[in-house]
Amino acid sequence: MNEGDGLTMRDRTAIVGVGATPYYKRGESVPQLPMELAAKALLAACADAGLDVHDVDGFALYSMGFDTSLFAQWLGIDVRFAGMLTGGGGGAAGSVGLAAAAIVSGQADCVASIMTLQQAASRFGASYAPRGKPGATYSAPPSPEGSFIQPSGLMGPGQMFAVLAQRHMHRYGTTREHFAEVAISTRNNAIRRPTALMQKPLTLDEYFDARMIADPLCLFDFCLECDGAVAVITMSAERACDCAQPPVYVAASANGGAGKWGQAITWFGMPDEYFASSGHRTVAADAYRMADIGPADVDVALLYDHFSPMVIMQLEDYGFCPIGEGGRFVADGNIRWPTGSLPVNTHGGNLSEAYIIGMTHVKEAVEQLRGTAVNQVEGAEVALVTGGPASIPVSNLVLHR
């Protein structure tokens, strides 16, 4: 056992490759299969790293992942590690932490974290609608817990996060103008990127003219519905130096959450102190401690943006501003690229580039730290990536060059 930080995985692994398919509007990736998209992303990540796909020997997944056995069979990959974080999109960034844990523990050498998504027939927006109804093909079966939520008509995540946003406005004076600033600044980043699905600027008038979906959220507070896949390959820090790209080191990763965050939006019983939060406060503390940094050390933040108010709450929970000040923090221009003190979602995020359940955020962090991002943050050395505010586990990832 090493001394000092030997008990953590800090800096002992690095991301060596990232790859993605094109991003498609919902359903437009058909007739490709979802796992075919995953394989294409993995092959692209291997090419990026200068690896053969048969060098991959592990999978670290999240959000129900995919059938590792069939995937391995397709590509002839000998598997030494197949792990997954429980829960949903909360595990996005943390899946890379799981990969790092597998490597540091000696279970695998070259671990892929992958998300693939095809919303042709299945729309996450109706995740909690009664199964079997038109439009509810993806949805969850009835449950004892859901019986306390779903009869009110709450059938989609956005409607549920709207309840948190409303409480945040009530408690802290956050306004729709603040949500708009998240949507608009993210769009401004997207339109400079050819990969982004949204290519037109968004004005404040357009934001306020948009139809309300679930008060206080309007159309532009919601992320996109799309198809595509993203893969990220992690290896030991030593072996990373032999790859084609400069290593991007994993300084820290944490997943979990406070017990009374629990199921969060399918419960609504969280303590008042952090009801209107992202649920990330405990994992933020864990990650900062492992990385031995604080919020002031973060140069660029890739914050899971399924709904714009949740970016504001993460800015608070990660200590970029005091609790309750997130709205005013964004209104002051702090998250804008390139002028803000903390550029956020420089790739256009889930809101305006593509929603691949958070893995585009990891890819962007890697590009920022390689210095190859389209919207490059000058001199970026440390990036924070987060998984979705969601039920436990939520997760994060601190990377540095």
Add this chain to the structure above:
Amino acid sequence: MQGVPPADVIRLMPNVWTEPFWRATAEHRMVVPRCTACGTFRLPPTPFCPSCASQDLEWVEHDGRGTIYSFTVIRHAVIPDVLDALPLIAAVVELPGTGGCRLVGNVVGVAPEEVRISQEVTVDWYDVREGETVPVFRLA
């Protein structure tokens, strides 16, 4: 009833721990489980007390008065079945005297523009089908 989703989309699935709650709502009564070991209330009903892990509980009658803790106004139909019921006001209602337990239900009989956090509400009952009733709320 106006302001609620059609019965057809509501599917209750009680388990052994929640069944007494739903049996009471079918009789238009609200009951909240309380740990007999430490007195902590919990909703929804679960197998263990979140404070002391005891499984012993008693069902305490509640008068159904509460305050709106937060809410949303659902204006978009994520499935076509709810289109005709829109807008729906879905509220998280805190129940005084339960240590902060909350229930989720529609606020009915009021325009969405008139709903505010902290308003006092009282429970009413939406009989979904024979033997199945869900709580809804009206401004007090």
